[in-house]
Amino acid sequence: MAAQYVMSIDQGTGSTRAILFDQGGRLVSVAQREHRQHYPKPGWVEHDAMEIWRNVEHVARESLHRVGAGADQVAAIGIANQRETSVLWDRRTGMPIGRAVVWQDTRTDELVARFAERPDAALVPERTGLPLATYFSAPRIRWLLDRVPGLFERAERGDVLFGTMESWVVWNLTGGPDGGVHVTDVTNASRTLLMDLRTLRWDRELLDFFGVPAAMLPEIRSCAEVYGTASRAVPGVRIAAALGDQQAALFGQCCFSRGEAKCTYGTGGFLLLNTGESPVRSSHGLLTTVGYRIGSQPAAYALEGSIAVTGALVQWFRDNLGLISSAPEIETLARTVEDNGGCYIVPAFSGLYAPHWRSGARGVIVGLTSYITKGHLARAVLEATGWQTREVVDAMNADSGLELNTLKVDGGMTADNLLMQFVADVLAAAVVRPMIAETVSLGAAYAAGLAVGYWPDLEGLRRNWHRAAQWLPAMDPARRESEYANWRRAVERTFDWVQPNPGSSAR
């Protein structure tokens, strides 16, 4: 039977989902499974890579099963993944070496501080477009290699492999120890601190700087080309795309031209602006990164405002405080009050990312009085996402010299009308949601479909983009300014909570 669908696998921070899309870019089937979050110590976040691989297998099959389709009806698979999360594994057994270290993990803070003190540290931002921070992979690889005696030598021999989650998934899909293909794509590689942003290759000097053996690294490929054919989960299907989830969302939102931007609200929030064929340096705390690269075409670059904690704060409110029983109930609770009652929550759980880049920051709740109810706290939870968006949009405007007047949004939090209205209010800009909230998956599917000719070109994809909802700003400008001033004062109170204190645990 002729291939009818493209499958995407979105290996996210909280869950893994497989979605089938039809030719019109419409969702046909979804299967999703959450995996465990391990928090062995404050600041540490880990995933079990084996559990994730089993989930990939499960959801891929399940998405087909739900519509009674077979693997032969799938034209190609595209993969999107949580970025920077790093795993090492044994090439021969296919077993991970320890758990995967997740992007939010801050265990490398002291290591990063030591790297930053080196005289040649300026090399890192210069070549990679990224600040030296715990967020990225290279310090994590180093930390893992230092932990286990003999691991470095095994890595040098290529017996131990490194990968971010797309590498791990592709390697397993293509056979694992039995012929698995060890590749990554330019977007994921651009987050390791090991790739030169201009040449799009591993950089010898960066490898030396971090002490990472080249033999353990995957081959860097474009985002849309056939890497191999699956021999497991969906046997016979070509694996034809891989992108970091945020870049996949940029692609799924059809931000194909310079100046187009989107913000995705999941565990964290990520604003990406397509800057065209050359990387643009930020002077306001944004990252320079690869947006995507289709086959042998020139890469498109992006400026990125990364917010570590958006949906994760809602999750924390639900799981750790137990004040709601599902994430969407935050809106119900928030609507029980008129405003935040003077309360602000700054969720600097893993330090603050863009535009501050303060790894020593930790979260605060300020403005508590006996007047504050859980309704006010719920408001403050949602408003934190709004104000953090405002901060990165301000930085984006300052860097680009343009004034953003419409923000394209996607991700699970866009189902929250109160939040989306608040984002429009604090940005004084229209907020627009496209007709598919799962743009991460759609972007991966688009890239895979392009690679195998299921879709002919970008213009065709653009025609699938439609506005599903729009929120227009309605907040009084004076109120916007005074609230923003309060927010900024709250943010200042998070700075330097963790004192560098060598010798003892700094938490």
Next chain:
Amino acid sequence: MPGPVQSIERAAAILRLLARGSGRLGVGEIATSLGLAKGTAHGILRTLQGVGFVEQDRASGKYQLGATLLHLGTSYLDVNDLRSRAINWADALAARSGEAVRIGTPLDGKVLVVHHVFRPDDSLQTLDVGSLLPLHATALGKVLLAYDADVASQLKDDDLAWFTRRTLVTAEALSRSVARVRELGWAAEVEEFATGLASIAAPIRGYGGLVVGAISIAGAVERVCPVARRADPGLVAFVQNAARAISRDLGAGRW
């Protein structure tokens, strides 16, 4: 303000009594424990049984707390939850049908719009989440009337206001229309709310098959009802499929 209602106080006392200890008591034991006449206790127990708050063991004739009561706190579906869980399917429905999609739940004798997806033509449209629609003049409302006895009982004759000359404003006409919805499993409305517009809706079922809301498409009569003012069967199938997909995700089982 009126004082407390004695029979409700007594019902609450019975529920408290059943909630502790062994949890199974005969009508005599209950009457003695609470100092009630046996006939009074029996009447209250029968009423509580009717709403599912207590159950009677067939063999022993003893009473215990009903499953409905145990699930009281969890069966309620938050409207924001409903939106989050329906959003993917509502989007796909709008993309397939080419029409605007709404999800509605009952609120005080009206339909509360809890979710709205624009018609995918990128024309100027305004989000109407939070607005209220009439039960009797919309496909969403007819579905809710058909499957939710509470909703139907709240609708009074003087709620049946005119919107167009086709609006069903008599109780008989409406109940015929609603009976038809039950037969078909979906509802349509053709120019009953606004001239030139038609809509099609199907029920969204939650845990245990209970109808928790309805999903609809609405658009120009020529598109939604292209032949003989009848709902287009292809569009009806899209709406029903979306409703089923959402229901399945909500744990409705096979509907």
